[in-house]
Amino acid sequence: MELKNAMLELIRRASTDLSPDVEAALVQAYDREDEGTPAKSVFGTILENVKLAREASTPVCQDTGSVIMYIDFPVGHSEKVYKEAAEAAAMEATKLQYLRPNAVDPITGKNSGNNVGVNAPYLHFHQWDKDEVRVRLMLKGGGSENVGAQYKLPDTALKAGRDLKGVKKVVIDAVNKAQGQGCAPGIIGVGIGGDRVTSYALSKEQFFRKLGEPSANSDLAALEKELYEDLNKLNIGPMGFGGKTTCLGVNVAAQHRHPATFYVAISYTCWVYRRKQMIIKGSEVTYD
Amino acid sequence: MIKLTTPISEETARSLKVGDEVLLSGTIVTARDAAHKLMVEEKPDFPRPYMKDGVIYHCGPVVKKHEDGSYSFVAAGPTTSTREEPYQAAVCEEYSVRAVIGKGGMGPKTLEGLQKVGAVYLHAVGGAGTLIAKRCTKVETVFKLEEFGTPEAFWVIQVEDFPCVVTMDSHGNSLHKEIAAKSDEIAKELMGLK
Incomplete structure (x- = not known):
């Protein structure tokens, strides 16, 4: 399933690497702090961790967040197809340790174990006039x-x-x-x-x-x-x-x-x- | 830099001060929300051998299960500790815990508990999931995995040179209390409330 694989790759990229604008802001923050301060040392650890995660393709943070997707799609597409692909991608990403199982039933306390549950992943759909699909993913920490x-x-x-x-x-x-x-x-x-x-x-x-x-x-x-x-x-x-x-x-x-x-x-x-x-x-x- | 190895004596725990940088080695146990609630409400015996003069780590790791049934940590930074504020002091006393690792610091009830028991709060770098996982060298065993799920289970692990900073000590000092008091004053000024 190609859509599922594309979504899986999107999840892998989001979990294991930061966007260039974010990493650049962290480098600037490191440069701004004074030598020998705990703040400088924290930013040093942060930057080292970002590099290690990217190299190993492992999560930057163990809280891989809630999976939130905003999907813009052309007229005539089925939301169901995207929902099924997103769920399959979340399950696969959990198996591959790009995601921690983060969907817990608040009534029973049971973790679904695969990031799929009621409103998990959380999907926002929007139909637009373009002939392309845009999927924006956010992994939002708890x-x-x-x-x-x-x-x-x-x-x-x-x-x-x-x-x-x-x-x-x-x-x-x-x-x-x-x-x-x-x-x-x-x-x-x-x-x-x-x-x-x-x-x-x-x-x-x-x-x-x-x-x-x-x-x-x-x-x-x-x-x-x-x-x-x-x-x-x-x-x-x-x-x-x-x-x-x-x-x-x-x-x-x-x-x-x-x-x-x-x-x-x-x-x-x-x-x-x-x-x-x-x-x-x-x-x-x-x-x- | 202070090298600490578990088990930690009360005397050693009491010698640590806010600002000390620590490299921790030995056996520690992860425990977070469900685990703390259980330890206060039911006081189970299974964690005792690992927690006496030991260390609790507020962490919900990403874990890989290998074909031979063994586990390893893939990402394992600290989780926000303040959620355990209602339970932490009682847990430290009941299980004679000498250090709690987490992030974000804890409140007055825990600070008082640390004084009473002779324990410290160690702050790890939040978000440093991959880096800290590399310092978690072995998963010894796990409790409550099926019932609580991966993030909430009690993972008994070995760590080597796990980097932390003492931000709350057994003498009533808290870096978090100090920083918050100062930022409260600055915030009031910025809001024109002073």
Whole structure:
């Protein structure tokens, strides 16, 4: 099954190697920290680990995350075909130790053992006008998922009102509360507006953007820059050991809200920032 | 750099201070969420021989099963420790544990437990899955694999020169407490709440 094999390769690449923009940001972070500090030593270990994982084709991190796929496909294609291929690829990837079995039944406590279960892998489908298929994969770690947060503005304790200044405050609060627990340095996805569900979804989708690529909206681009600078002043540092690098990037997006609500969702991903995509056009598959 | 080998005496554990860099060797046991809940609620005896003066590792590894039935670790970095905060102090006391390896640090209840028992918290580099797996030289045995699944099982392993930093000691010191106190102040300033 060709589609399954292409998805398996996508999973292997995501689990065992980081994208060039992420590795470059980690190298910059290493260079920025002072000699002889725990932060420098942590980044040294991180970079060595990334190299070892790539060479051995083994997972960068043992928490190989939840398997999340965004699939854009041409008119007339069947979602069922993609779902079956994704499940088969997840099973195979688990057998080959590219993935740890990470799907647990919350009622019985039983691990399915193969990463397949209810909403596992989690698939988002979108039909588009192009004659090619795009599969975007995210392997989202659980420790960093736990430090995500959703705020409802206004927030009295933080004196955060319903504007971008208020948004900035709650993002600082969330990252400060996370400390090193989400495997700092993190990448921060922020979703403004929408409802309870869509604000988190929007925040997480920001992880598909490249690091350092600003928002097309100039107000949000300015907010991203300010937040990136402020968050790195917190001195939480890698692993929460203290240091100059608390986050590697901040990506913000906004969507219309109901007049009564103003949600801000913050998704946090660890430095093992795993997302890759592939384009299938005819019989050709390209990975990025 | 301090070389530590299991079993670790109470005296050795008490001599360690926040900031000490450690290379750990010997036998250690992985235990995370389901394992800690079990150890507090049912106090099973099977972990005792490995945990007395021993080390618990908060880790859910990626494991390869070989054709002869033996296992090896493929990726094995630490998991977030704070989830074990409700259980850790009681587990350390019940099983006379001398060190807990994890990431992200733990809270006041564990810090008090470490003081009482004479134990330390060792921080490993989160996300360093492949690098740490190379220091896990042998899987001796495994408990609760079928019931808990691979990430949650008790894996008894041998490690060689496993790199860690003491971030919580038996004298009431915690690097995590210090860093959080400072960043709280900075955050307040950045939010205009000071």
